[in-house]
Amino acid sequence: MHLDMDAFYAAVEQRDDPSLRGLPVVVGARPGGRGVVATCSYEARRFGIRSAMPIAEAYRRCPHAVYLRPRMAHYAAIARCIRRELDAISPLVEPVSIDEAFIDVSGLERLIGPPAAIGARAKRRIREACGLTASVGIGPNRLIAKLASEYHKPDGLTVVAPPEVQTFLDPQPVAVLRGVGPRTLPRLQRLGIQSVADLRRRSLTELQRHLGTRLAADLHAQAHGIAASAVAPQTPRKSVSKETTFAADQIDAALLHTRLRALAGEVAQTARAGGVAGGVVTLKVRYAGFVTHSRQRRLAAPTDSARVLLAEAWHLFEHSGLPQAPVRLIGVGLAALSPPASCSPPRQRDLFEAADAQERDGRLADTLDAVNTRFGDGALSFGLAGCAAAGGADADAGGSTSAPRDADPG
Incomplete structure (x- = not known):
């Protein structure tokens, strides 16, 4: 299972100050500065604002938004609340950032129920304990779980069973795969590869000729739904x-x-x-x-x-x-x-x-x-x-x- 909080910093600010609910909220640098957007509410995203966008561009798109400075210590305290709720569900939790984590839920069917019930319980516990919504994806490996959590944001729950992996992957744009960034995407598009299905139909040999051995092998495996599934709870911060x-x-x-x-x-x-x-x-x-x-x-x-x-x-x-x-x-x-x-x-x-x-x-x-x-x-x-x-x-x-x-x- 992959759990991702919805617009975490902005959602915390809207939770703490109900007058901000329904308004475009941007957490990051102050307008007029040269910093960037840390995150923004879904109301702000309707104006095309996104994380890592220069704050000047965000202000140009939505000058009437509420611009707030981050409160990192406060967000970290709430992240610990979220972690306690996840630990109560599974002993194998791997945080990958302050607002997302992978959770090994194998074997929990006997205790909780089918995957959808496990995901629903995680969402409910976080909503009741922390006052926030999360999106959850469950699949046979980390790639599918991560893509599933992004599939119905915000407040989504998507379960992809092993037989459904290819049906889930094929229609999605190739840009959803890990390793397809601003440099790789144009190369794939020049080859006529727009979707995951387009990539899956190409041979590994052809992909290696255009992308190199390592990247081609990685993308070829992802297009077939093959990825790592291990959850490592003790990954130390460097x-x-x-x-x-x-x-x-x-x-x-x-x-x-x-x-x-x-x-x-x-x-x-x-x-x-x-x-x-x-x-x-x-x-x-x-x-x-x-x-x-x-x-x-x-x-x-x-x-x-x-x-x-x-x-x-x-x-x-x-x-x-x-x-x-x-x-x-x-x-x-x-x-x-x-x-x-x-x-x-x-x-x-x-x-x-x-x-x-x-x-x-x-x-x-x-x-x-x-x-x-x-x-x-x-x-x-x-x-x-x-x-x-x-x-x-x-x-x-x-x-x-x-x-x-x-x-x-x-």
């Missing part, structure tokens, strides 16, 4: 990153440092929420003409600290030979993720015993995460003003409010 695109190229060090601070806070919070720490700090900087540079630095020990992340990223920015030119985009990330080594069982502290800096920071981080989960990203952040643009280590430990940043949603 990295966490956030980036921001500026409305105008920036060279002001204080502004760049402030944005990097906000991004470091988001990355650290995401890492803590996932129960991981990172051993490699990465920095991404894009200049005019989309010239992009990346730098990385390995740490002595893994971290989930916003302070450490900011200090290391700013050091890379200042001392790794980057061009001294206005910046279009800046981003920071953590890689080489692993469970934090500092996890130890809780103990009762003596009334007059002082907390060390590491424990104090951990307790502050837990509080910040709880506040931002409830009230949205940027509601509260570490007071890192002490980490001046030079990247000093003596940061203020207090909390401070901060205005939402113009992060480019990814």
Whole structure:
């Protein structure tokens, strides 16, 4: 089974604010900036707006839409609610993004009923527990389940039994197959291949001549309904990153440092929420003409600290030979993720015993995460003003409010 939430970010905003229901809602960058659409409601999609579209184009198509900034911590909390409901149905759940997952439902017929009943139960549990709709597809493998979940959006439920696979696939445009993108689609169309059925009728040898050995074999198998079926619940996350695109190229060090601070806070919070720490700090900087540079630095020990992340990223920015030119985009990330080594069982502290800096920071981080989960990203952040643009280590430990940043949603 593949479960995909319907316009997830926008649906959450409409759920939380009933006055937005029925209106075109766009979640992403602010109009006038250079970011993109993260997602949009189905009302907005009627105007041709779609995910990853430049926000300027979305605004041109629908200037009267409601434009909202993403609240990633809030969405992550709701995603955990969804995951709990899926775990209650099957022990084999593989999240593939914040709003979709594959679920192995084989063997559940005896407990729940036929595939349609299993899908209906998943949709009902999520609607009742989280107040949101999901589209579900069930099939003999991942490809068919994924295509089935897209077949009747929103709030759809499509079951494709093994004998029905070819009937389901053949009429669909060839662009639905994985690996058919902007470069491959025109090549297929020049061969007269418009539908999956057209592709299926071509020999593997002919496809290899035009597409190459690997891509031809993959598309040939998909056209015949052959794909992987394994669900891997323990697939580890490899990295966490956030980036921001500026409305105008920036060279002001204080502004760049402030944005990097906000991004470091988001990355650290995401890492803590996932129960991981990172051993490699990465920095991404894009200049005019989309010239992009990346730098990385390995740490002595893994971290989930916003302070450490900011200090290391700013050091890379200042001392790794980057061009001294206005910046279009800046981003920071953590890689080489692993469970934090500092996890130890809780103990009762003596009334007059002082907390060390590491424990104090951990307790502050837990509080910040709880506040931002409830009230949205940027509601509260570490007071890192002490980490001046030079990247000093003596940061203020207090909390401070901060205005939402113009992060480019990814």
